[in-house]
Amino acid sequence: MRPPQGPVVSLPSVELRASDADEAFRSELAEWLVRELPKLPEMPHREDWPARRRFDTDWQKRLFDGGYAGLNWPKEYGGADRTPTEQLIFFEETTKAKAPYVGVNFVGTLHAGPTLVEEGTPEQKATHLPRILAGDEVWCQGFSEPNAGSDLAALRTRAERDGDDYVLNGQKIWCSFGHIADVGEFLVRTDPEASKHRGISWLILPMDLPGIEIRPIKTTLGSSEFCEVFLTDVRVPVTNRVGAENDGWRVTNVTLKYERGTAFVSELIDSLRLCGDLAALVHDPVARRELGRSLADFDALWSLTKRNVSQSERGVPGPGAMMIKLAYSEARQRFGELCLRVLEREALSIAGNELVEERLRTQSLTIAAGASQIQRNIISERVLGLPREPR
Ligand SMILES: Cc1cc2nc3c(=O)[nH]c(=O)nc-3n(C[C@H](O)[C@H](O)[C@H](O)COP(=O)(O)OP(=O)(O)OC[C@H]3O[C@@H](n4cnc5c(N)ncnc54)[C@H](O)[C@@H]3O)c2cc1C
Numbered sequence: 001m002r003p004p005q006g007p008v009v010s011l012p013s014v015e016l017r018a019s020d021a022d023e024a025f026r027s028e029l030a031e032w033l034v035r036e037l038p039k040l041p042e043m044p045h046r047e048d049w050p051a052r053r054r055f056d057t058d059w060q061k062r063l064f065d066g067g068y069a070g071l072n073w074p075k076e077y078g079g080a081d082r083t084p085t086e087q088l089i090f091f092e093e094t095t096k097a098k099a100p101y102v103g104v105n106f107v108g109t110l111h112a113g114p115t116l117v118e119e120g121t122p123e124q125k126a127t128h129l130p131r132i133l134a135g136d137e138v139w140c141q142g143f144s145e146p147n148a149g150s151d152l153a154a155l156r157t158r159a160e161r162d163g164d165d166y167v168l169n170g171q172k173i174w175c176s177f178g179h180i181a182d183v184g185e186f187l188v189r190t191d192p193e194a195s196k197h198r199g200i201s202w203l204i205l206p207m208d209l210p211g212i213e214i215r216p217i218k219t220t221l222g223s224s225e226f227c228e229v230f231l232t233d234v235r236v237p238v239t240n241r242v243g244a245e246n247d248g249w250r251v252t253n254v255t256l257k258y259e260r261g262t263a264f265v266s267e268l269i270d271s272l273r274l275c276g277d278l279a280a281l282v283h284d285p286v287a288r289r290e291l292g293r294s295l296a297d298f299d300a301l302w303s304l305t306k307r308n309v310s311q312s313e314r315g316v317p318g319p320g321a322m323m324i325k326l327a328y329s330e331a332r333q334r335f336g337e338l339c340l341r342v343l344e345r346e347a348l349s350i351a352g353n354e355l356v357e358e359r360l361r362t363q364s365l366t367i368a369a370g371a372s373q374i375q376r377n378i379i380s381e382r383v384l385g386l387p388r389e390p391r
Contacts, residue, residue, distance in 0.1 A: 022083075025089060026092075026093060029089065032068070033099055034097075037098075037099060039062075040100070041055065043100075046223055047223065049180050052103070056135075057136070060133070064078065064133050070109075070129070071087045072087050073114075073129060073133070074117065077117070077129035078129055079117075079129070085309060088265070088306065091269055095270050096273075104181075105137075105138045106176075107176070108137060110258060111141075112132075112139045113128070113133075115202075116242065118254050119243050119251050120242055121239075121242075128183070128204070138180060139185065140176060141175060141176065142157075142229055144173050144174045153196045153197045155187055156170060157170025157189060157231060158189055158192065159189065161238070165238060166201075166238060167233055167234070168205075168211075170188070170231050171231070172231070173228050175229050176225055178214050178226075179214050179224075182207055183205065184204075187203075188203055191246050194246060198246055202241065202251040202252060204241075204242060205234075205236060210235075211231060211234035211235075212229065213230040214227050219364075259369045260370055263369070264328050265305055271331075274358065275295045277355065278338070279291060287338065290334075290338050291342075294331065294334060297331035304323070304327075305320075307320055308320040319383040325370065326372055326376065329362075329366045329372065332365055333363070336358045336362035339358045
């Protein structure tokens with residue numbers, strides 16, 4: 001066995017307190033939420049997809065008009081150029097006020113948009129970023145394939161160059177909200193001869209192009225938020241490629257950095273609220289102890305998030321960002337199991353209750369955006385410096 005290569009763990013001091021300017025931002029936002037939230041229409045039914053899209057994009061538009069969309073995106077593309085601490089305050093205040101979650105455009109706002117900010121051409125940024133922020137463009141993600149999930153670089157969807165276009169053929173799966181998206185971030189193989197990480201490109205795919213067929217899949221909750229996407233001779237302009245041809249794996253890692261990092265912050269804060277909701281129903285001392293453990297887990301993860309933000313603001317890369325997805329998804333799954341045990345028989349009669357659905361929904365958290373086993377491999381290799389997994 002090779003000796004460990006030296007961990008990249010470093011623990012500089014952390015400043016977790018918000019400044020006066022941060023607190024002023026918090027007050028303004030809280031006041032804005034008090035004014036804006038009563039104006040929202042009623043939440044649509046879970047399976048009414050056109051209405052859900054309308055509801056979520058309407059909220060996004062309100063954020064945009066209020067100056068609260070794309071908080072850390074550049075101003076020239078419609079963002080607000082604010083600090084990561086202000087972004088955390090935004091998550092705290094919106095969750096506390098029970099404002100809507102980002103919803104059907106989580107790909108656009110949480111990882112495709114940030115990828116374009118880092119990697120897009122000026123034209124790509126000018127075309128898409130303001131539209132995402134104003135709620136005019138919903139994105140989906142076409143990364144996974146039936147034989148390329150954890151081993152994403154094994155993807156086989158082909159993109160062959162024909163003049164100024166790529167011609168796409170292949171199949172994607174687990175494409176969340178694909179059936180109501182306008183645009184997708186898609187990974188395709190542009191060089192089948194190269195080693196698997198080298199021949200990939202990252203494309204912007206308009207979802208209404210001829211040759212795209214979208215088939216929804218039902219989840220255990222009875223919802224059809226996932227889709228299979230079939231691509232048959234789909235022509236996409238070469239100018240829709242983000243990054244160089246065959247350099248898509250590097251761009252993918254930019255996307256995954258956001259997908260596995262900041263994308264979970266709102267959910268984490270919401271977990272603290274759900275613990276409070278469950279507390280009112282728990283009387284058994286053993287279950288109360290377990291609930292205390294869940295609360296402590298979420299509280300510690302919230303502190304870790306603040307630490308990560310503090311480190312990234314000072315340009316100090318820390319290992320915390322790589323751990324948050326794994327630790328959060330497993331903590332939330334334990335909480336989901338506790339919800340069902342506490343509610344026991346009552347759970348059968350209150351189907352649709354948020355705490356009952358919690359158990360079913362959280363099953364997917366340790367798979368989505370990279371399964372726990374894969375996250376453990378990444379942490380052991382890149383953070384702890386342990387020997388690499390045999391290939
Ligand atoms: C809620 C949800 C939303 C999603 N949304 C999207 C989306 O919008 N777009 C998209 O492209 N994809 C999406 N996905 C797909 C997701 O990225 C994949 O499910 C995930 O990467 C795992 O791939 P897989 O399902 O093919 O499982 P597999 O890769 O087949 O894994 C099966 C099991 O084997 C384990 N395993 C695999 N390789 C190893 C290894 N090397 N070492 C140890 N264990 C291993 C895994 O951990 C897992 O437990 C979504 C998934 C979920 C659950």
